[in-house]
Amino acid sequence: MTDLRIRPVPESDLDKVLDLADTVFHQRTDADARERLTWLPRRADRVGAYEGDELVGFLAAVPLRLSVPGGELDCAGVTLVGVLPTHRRRGVLTAMIDRLWETAAERGQPLAALYAAEAAIYGRFGFGVATRALSVEVDSSRPLGLRVEPDPRPLRMVPYERAAEVLGPLYERAVARRPGQLRRAPEWWSHMTVPRLSQDDEERTVPRVVVLDGDPGGYAIYRTRHGDEDAGTPAVVHLEELEADDARVHAALWRYLVSIDLTEQVKGWSLPVDEPLPLMAADPDQVTVIRDRGMLWLRLVDVPAALAARGWATTDELVLRVHDDRLPANQGTWRLRTRPGRAQAACERVDAAPDLTLDVRDLGSVYLGGFQATQLVRTGIVTEHTPGAAARLDAALAVPLAPFCADDF
Numbered sequence: 001m002t003d004l005r006i007r008p009v010p011e012s013d014l015d016k017v018l019d020l021a022d023t024v025f026h027q028r029t030d031a032d033a034r035e036r037l038t039w040l041p042r043r044a045d046r047v048g049a050y051e052g053d054e055l056v057g058f059l060a061a062v063p064l065r066l067s068v069p070g071g072e073l074d075c076a077g078v079t080l081v082g083v084l085p086t087h088r089r090r091g092v093l094t095a096m097i098d099r100l101w102e103t104a105a106e107r108g109q110p111l112a113a114l115y116a117a118e119a120a121i122y123g124r125f126g127f128g129v130a131t132r133a134l135s136v137e138v139d140s141s142r143p144l145g146l147r148v149e150p151d152p153r154p155l156r157m158v159p160y161e162r163a164a165e166v167l168g169p170l171y172e173r174a175v176a177r178r179p180g181q182l183r184r185a186p187e188w189w190s191h192m193t194v195p196r197l198s199q200d201d202e203e204r205t206v207p208r209v210v211v212l213d214g215d216p217g218g219y220a221i222y223r224t225r226h227g228d229e230d231a232g233t234p235a236v237v238h239l240e241e242l243e244a245d246d247a248r249v250h251a252a253l254w255r256y257l258v259s260i261d262l263t264e265q266v267k268g269w270s271l272p273v274d275e276p277l278p279l280m281a282a283d284p285d286q287v288t289v290i291r292d293r294g295m296l297w298l299r300l301v302d303v304p305a306a307l308a309a310r311g312w313a314t315t316d317e318l319v320l321r322v323h324d325d326r327l328p329a330n331q332g333t334w335r336l337r338t339r340p341g342r343a344q345a346a347c348e349r350v351d352a353a354p355d356l357t358l359d360v361r362d363l364g365s366v367y368l369g370g371f372q373a374t375q376l377v378r379t380g381i382v383t384e385h386t387p388g389a390a391a392r393l394d395a396a397l398a399v400p401l402a403p404f405c406a407d408d409f
Helices: 011-025 031-037 092-107 119-123 160-177 186-193 247-258 303-309 360-367 373-378 389-397
Strands: 004-008 045-051 054-068 071-083 111-115 132-139 156-158 208-212 218-225 236-244 265-272 287-294 296-300 316-323 332-338 346-349 356-359
Touching: 004 092, 011 031, 011 045, 011 054, 011 071, 045 092, 054 092, 054 111, 071 092, 071 303, 132 247, 156 160, 160 186, 160 208, 160 218, 160 236, 208 247, 218 247, 236 247, 296 303, 296 360, 303 332, 303 346, 303 360, 316 360, 316 389, 356 360, 356 373, 356 389, 360 373, 360 389, 373 389
Parallel strands: 071 111, 236 265, 316 356
Antiparallel strands: 004 045, 045 054, 054 071, 111 296, 132 265, 132 287, 156 208, 208 218, 218 236, 316 332, 332 346
């Protein structure tokens, strides 16, 4: 470790970043894909671990705006984290994440978020799973019966190159009503939301975009993949994103997806846990939930700032003892005063008996309203000192829609 240096990674070293990622994630990046894959790290705070001129570890933190109850907050979107297998368990990742906290503080980012490929690792650094997502399969070999009358207005298709222009206002409404979503610049739409080529499967088509204009309105983004009769694999519609302002628009979009000719199945890889379709379907067996998993992991970098900036559902006062081994400024006892509305809360350090004791990773899990403090108390993860305190915190944290992040960054 004596020769290890943690420093910013210049753009001239982005080829080294991709080479490291290929080694760490057991992949091969073709020459024609390199420009596309460096779009995100070019816009990030890049932290590298160097041994001499060799890049042995890398971490990117993309400046994001994350929707939280009542508004939006600046957030460091952590991605492309990797350490060469020759340098594992030598403190490289810890050193890079320590630099991340410094950068987040300089930028005034009270939150950090990531998609955890190795969940056990990031819990140690104070990240807690904050959103979950469903994967579903729908049998589209027959019409989809619905218990909700679909919106009768006509849908229209738009070129995927116009997604930001046409879908942007509808997505902004989605950001306002559901925590966990990211604000998107036009470039984000073209490079991350609707890139021409699928990063999951080169056999899938370019993105198809269908929209129901108006208020209420909605849209769906999907790709299709041909089937193979000899192999017995069906033609599939791969749903990438669906947003709808109300249940009837939601029903209209799903009816369309299931009715696409020459396909036999619709697959939705990532949908909110409160996705209406399983309850909407007249035949529940036509819709199968195949997976329910944690998605976005959240870290409160600045506990008092993050708690004070969030909108709350009730008026209350709770004393929280927070454990944070990584960021001493968060460690201690805090009096949280909540009031409905954005930026109406206050959080200050106190010397008082706590109502609840919890780790900062568990505060990250409940922060967006996707998990309940009472659940964590029952499992022994959170300690309740004042009877009913966890239920009061849950009531204050409550949100109308389950948190969800449609963007995998």
